[in-house]
Amino acid sequence: xxxxxxxxxxxxxxxxxxxxxxxxxxxxxxxxxxxxxxxxxxxxxxxxxxxxxxxxxxxxxxxxxxxxxxxxxxxxxxxxxxxxxxxxxxxxxxxxxxxxxxxxxxxxxxxxxxxxxxxxxxxxxxxxxxxxxxxxxxxxxxxxxxxxxxxxxxxxxxxxxxxxxxxxxxxxxxxxxxxxxxxxxxxxxxxxxxxxxxxxxxxxxxxxxxxxxxxxxxxxxxxxxxxxxxxxxxxxxxxxxxxxxxxxxxxxxxxxxxxxxxxxxxxxxxxxxxxxxxxxxxxxxxxxxxxxxxxxxxxxxxxxxxxxxxxxxxxxxxxxxxxxxxxxxxxxxxxxxxxxxxxxxxxxxxxxxxxxxxxxxxxxxxxxxxxxxxxxxxxxxxxxxxxxxxxxxxxxxxxxxxxxx
Numbered sequence: 001x002x003x004x005x006x007x008x009x010x011x012x013x014x015x016x017x018x019x020x021x022x023x024x025x026x027x028x029x030x031x032x033x034x035x036x037x038x039x040x041x042x043x044x045x046x047x048x049x050x051x052x053x054x055x056x057x058x059x060x061x062x063x064x065x066x067x068x069x070x071x072x073x074x075x076x077x078x079x080x081x082x083x084x085x086x087x088x089x090x091x092x093x094x095x096x097x098x099x100x101x102x103x104x105x106x107x108x109x110x111x112x113x114x115x116x117x118x119x120x121x122x123x124x125x126x127x128x129x130x131x132x133x134x135x136x137x138x139x140x141x142x143x144x145x146x147x148x149x150x151x152x153x154x155x156x157x158x159x160x161x162x163x164x165x166x167x168x169x170x171x172x173x174x175x176x177x178x179x180x181x182x183x184x185x186x187x188x189x190x191x192x193x194x195x196x197x198x199x200x201x202x203x204x205x206x207x208x209x210x211x212x213x214x215x216x217x218x219x220x221x222x223x224x225x226x227x228x229x230x231x232x233x234x235x236x237x238x239x240x241x242x243x244x245x246x247x248x249x250x251x252x253x254x255x256x257x258x259x260x261x262x263x264x265x266x267x268x269x270x271x272x273x274x275x276x277x278x279x280x281x282x283x284x285x286x287x288x289x290x291x292x293x294x295x296x297x298x299x300x301x302x303x304x305x306x307x308x309x310x311x312x313x314x315x316x317x318x319x320x321x322x323x324x325x326x327x328x329x330x331x332x333x334x335x336x337x338x339x340x341x342x343x344x345x346x347x348x349x350x351x352x353x354x355x356x357x358x359x360x361x362x363x364x365x366x367x368x369x370x371x372x373x374x375x376x377x378x379x380x381x382x383x384x385x386x387x388x389x390x391x392x393x394x395x396x397x398x399x400x401x402x403x404x405x
Contacts, residue, residue: 019044020184021094022101023114025087028131029103030056031159034063037084038160039188044094045087053087060085063160095121099184101153103131106255111135112143119145127177129153134204134259137197141170148174151181154201156352163191164352166201191351193344199263202340202348204256206359208270209326211253214241215273223319224308225293231319236356241323242293246286250279268386269330324362325374329390331359335403336392342405360403369397 022033025047033045033056047053064082067073073081086093094100100122102114115128122128128150130140141150152168165185169178178194185192195201200208214228223231229240245253254276261270279285279292286292287300295303331345340348346358363371372393379387396402 018042019086019097020099020101021046021097022103023047023094023118024103025049025052025056026103027059028155028157028159029101030059031157032101032103032131032155033085034060034081034160035155035188035190037081041084041188043085044097045085046089046091046094047087048089050089053089057085057087091117091121094118095123097122097126099127099129099180101129101131103155106132106135108135108139111140115140115144115150125149127151127180129181131155134200134256134263136199136263137168137170138172141172147172149177151177152195152197152201153181153185154195154203156203162352164203164348165190165192166195166203166348166352167192168195168197168201170197191347193340193348195344195348196337196339198337198339200256200260202334202345203352205260205339206327206330206334206345206349207353208257208260209323209330211241211245211276212257212270212273213323213326215275217319217322218242219273219275223315226305226308227311227315228319230311231316232323234316235320235324238354245276246292246294246296248286249288250276250285250292254280268384269388271386321374322378324366325371325378326387328359328363328366328371329375329393332363332392332396333390335360336390342403346405358405360405363393364402364405368393368402372397 019042020036021044022029022036023046025045029045029047033043036043045053045056047056060082064073064078068075068078100118102111104110104114111130111132118128124146126149128144130137130150130152131154132152133154137150137152141147144150147170150170151173152166152170154166154168156162156164167178167181167185182192193202199205214232217223217228218225225242229242232240239247254272257270257272257276261267261272264270283289284291287296290296294305297303331349334340334345335342339345342360346360349355350358372389375387375389375393379389
């Protein structure tokens, strides 16, 4: 499959006149609907609350006005995109759709109940896709009469801007369903990667040390959050871990960490942070509440703070090397466990969370033996299993090999 973001010039293989359905008119569902409509698809956006549908319509009108004002869309194109989305509270409207993507709350019980209702309504051939970021696709499929048509399509927020979609087949998913979803996403000009159905899939699994180790460093007290953020931006990241957690929402980030931690049977590599739990308990969720690790003004800008005194190259190297070593270790272990192939692992992190380069490429540049030495030193210093090196890194360092990226 072509994972590049080049302009798609081939003829669509899916039928753009056949409607697809999105269930859930929140930010993610509305964004996916916009993606499909921009690609020429007729979209049914279903939500049980008319207020949610009205908010979705108003939000798209604002987006369209901005796009026209910036000459990115013509007026005709803007009107056509908006006209392709039909909003409804009537469940029966999705009956003839070939593809239904749910984007409701992140709760397995709610998603299971929805899919059971959809099975009573749609055709046996309709693909039922979930936009979950961390729940088991196999568990969801296992409750259905036709589990072979269930699949994960994990879009990233905001869906119209983020290129990546993780395709996550359940154990029961048919190969034909995977191919059809690849075709849809190619027509929608998305970079799709195939991920094994394991906790966190690719991105939410590999990215855990970016947050978790930053929080651990902050807990130790030697460096402040501003220094940690600055260190990671100095090596090419667009945002530091604490800035990004404030943007995502500490409640959301903490919930994903807890889900992954529990799903991996409490592996210490994914252990949640007490600092983050306290921020959630205090209601300091980040930018959306005006306070997180930083304080925000009414207009959403960050309140100016004094520049810390520990902003030096030695501190930056100490912080970034520690976090990068764990990120690389996670990527190597994902490859070892066949979560995804090398290229999809690299694409997922550069397209899904805008990493400056793929983690396997970073490992090659740094030197696998150097990464291994850093991990072994941390494991010796802290005596914790969270720093255990991947067996693949040990093997590759011993044999003098590099990743094929």
